[in-house]
Amino acid sequence: MPSTLPDGDPAPADGGLPESALASAGSTPFGVYVHVPFCASRCGYCDFNTYTATELGGGASQDEYAATAGAEIDLAATVLGGRPVAQTVFFGGGTPTVLPAADLVGLLSRIEAALGLAPEAEITTEANPESVQPASLAALRSGGFNRISFGMQSARRHVLAVLDRAHSPGRAATAVAEAQSAGFEHINLDLIYGTPGETDADWRASLEAAVETGVDHVSAYSLIVEPGTRLAARVSRGELPQPDDDVLADRYAIAEEVLGAAGFEWYEVSNWARSPAARSQHNLLYWNGANWWGVGPGAHSHVGGVRWWNVKHPRDYAARLAGSRSPAAAREVLTIDDKRVERVMLALRVRDGLALADLDEAGRAAARQAADDGLLEPGPLGTGRAVLSFRGRLLADAVVRAMIGT
Numbered sequence: 415m416p417s418t419l420p421d422g423d424p425a426p427a428d429g430g431l432p433e434s435a436l437a438s439a440g441s442t443p444f445g446v447y448v449h450v451p452f453c454a455s456r457c458g459y460c461d462f463n464t465y466t467a468t469e470l471g472g473g474a475s476q477d478e479y480a481a482t483a484g485a486e487i488d489l490a491a492t493v494l495g496g497r498p499v500a501q502t503v504f505f506g507g508g509t510p511t512v513l514p515a516a517d518l519v520g521l522l523s524r525i526e527a528a529l530g531l532a533p534e535a536e537i538t539t540e541a542n543p544e545s546v547q548p549a550s551l552a553a554l555r556s557g558g559f560n561r562i563s564f565g566m567q568s569a570r571r572h573v574l575a576v577l578d579r580a581h582s583p584g585r586a587a588t589a590v591a592e593a594q595s596a597g598f599e600h601i602n603l604d605l606i607y608g609t610p611g612e613t614d615a616d617w618r619a620s621l622e623a624a625v626e627t628g629v630d631h632v633s634a635y636s637l638i639v640e641p642g643t644r645l646a647a648r649v650s651r652g653e654l655p656q657p658d659d660d661v662l663a664d665r666y667a668i669a670e671e672v673l674g675a676a677g678f679e680w681y682e683v684s685n686w687a688r689s690p691a692a693r694s695q696h697n698l699l700y701w702n703g704a705n706w707w708g709v710g711p712g713a714h715s716h717v718g719g720v721r722w723w724n725v726k727h728p729r730d731y732a733a734r735l736a737g738s739r740s741p742a743a744a745r746e747v748l749t750i751d752d753k754r755v756e757r758v759m760l761a762l763r764v765r766d767g768l769a770l771a772d773l774d775e776a777g778r779a780a781a782r783q784a785a786d787d788g789l790l791e792p793g794p795l796g797t798g799r800a801v802l803s804f805r806g807r808l809l810a811d812a813v814v815r816a817m818i819g820t
Contacts, residue, residue, distance in 0.1 A: 422744030425722050429493045429740030432747070435718030436497065438705065442718070444498035445699045446490075446525055448483060449710030450510040451728055452476050454545070458578035458648070459606075461640035463712035463726055464508035474728035480517035482728075483709050484524045485735040490707045491528035494717070498705065499530035502696035505539040515550040519557030526558075529707075536561055536600075536695040543589040544581040551596035561694075562593050563602040563633075569623035570616045573609045576654065578644065583623075590627040600692055602631035607665035609637050610654040617665050621672040630692035632678060633685050634669045636662045663808050670804065681765045683807050701760045703753075711741070719748045755818050762814055767794055767801035773817060780816040789813050 453464045465474075503525055510518060518539060525531065538561040539554065554562070566586035568574050574583065586603060593601055603624045607617050624632050637657050639646050648654045670680065678686035682701060687693045699706060708715040711731040714723045722745030725731050734741045748756070754772065761768040770778055781800045784790045789806035790813070806813055 422746045425742035425745045427739045435720040438718035440497035443704040445502035445706040446500045447708045448505045449713040450507040453509045458644035482732045486709045501532045502536045504696040511541040511545040515553035543585040555596045561600040566603040567606045569620040573612045601629040605634045608657040608662045625676040630688040683763045767799040777817045
């Protein structure tokens with residue numbers, strides 16, 4: 415959950431949505447995102463809307479957060495009028511598991527009571543390896559969670575040190591084993607490549623360590639040096655080098671090699687799964703342009719072409735809900751062109767690709783050129799779909815810009 419909010423139009427105090435938006439709520443896939451804006455410590459590269467105890471300040475409390483977020487869940491039920499049933503729920507952060515497992519399970523129960531859950535709903539929480547224990551994992555699993563995503567980042571101690579990660583290199587594997595013992599059906603490991611000081615061998619070792627845990631999903635993201643972070647300050651002072659684009663491309667190629675050899679297939683530019691069942695259904699909901707309600711400070715939502723985002727600070731968030739007001743800071747109604755651009759940006763990232771019919775004439779010409787340049791797979795193009803080739807995945811942003819004419 416990025417820490418900077420966009421501009422937008424005023425959001426109504428009661429959180430109400432236009433009838434045109436509500437009309438799609440019952441017929442479009444729907445998910446719930448719950449942002450838990452707390453961490454035990456802040457990683458040097460992190461730009462997310464999250465707070466440590468020393469950063470939190472007065473007027474906001476981790477102990478009261480479940481009750482506060484529960485009030486927004488009730489607001490969502492009122493605004494949506496019982497139309498959607500959640501097919502996915504995703505607890506992100508921050509570190510959701512800094513809260514007691516009982517709080518997370520209680521919030522899930524609140525979502526089920528207020529909005530409803532599909533019978534086979536995917537219920538995910540993010541976690542840091544050091545923020546869980548066998549007892550808490552067992553409580554989460556028995557409370558309805560069936561997927562967990564651990565922030566492993568690297569298997570090398572010196573890489574973790576640059577990232578300011580608190581866990582030891584082997585803790586992620588131990589946490590995975592504990593989650594497997596607790597009965598979690600699907601487990602993801604998040605990895606970061608391109609950290610200053612990381613070598614090709616370090617990255618390969620991290621991938622191999624992730625594969626050896628037996629997880630069925632791996633996410634691999636290139637390091638981005640975000641302005642205002644400790645990492646950015648170190649780079650600007652010359653203490654650490656800026657990640658090199660050619661190195662990042664080489665690391666991505668290593669990820670494709672190692673994960674592919676282990677039976678993983680890419681289904682989104684930064685995500686690999688052992689089977690279709692292992693894919694993150696919640697993230698696919700985003701990439702397919704469906705509806706979701708984002709609960710928590712700074713959380714973003716989208717229903718029927720209306721997008722809104724909550725106030726950032728937990729103190730302001732709690733104050734609004736205590737005053738029976740929506741926590742939304744602002745919103746925007748997407749235009750037809752906005753929707754077209756987003757459709758291209760999101761659909762092109764996934765393995766199923768983008769229907770050429772969703773492009774205008776200039777966009778289709780750009781797709782044909784991209785195929786000639788080896789950036790799109792030729793086979794799907796012949797059936798009316800644009801699917802990124804391996805080289806296209808490395809240059810995905812440029813391919814998108816060409817197709818939307820920017």
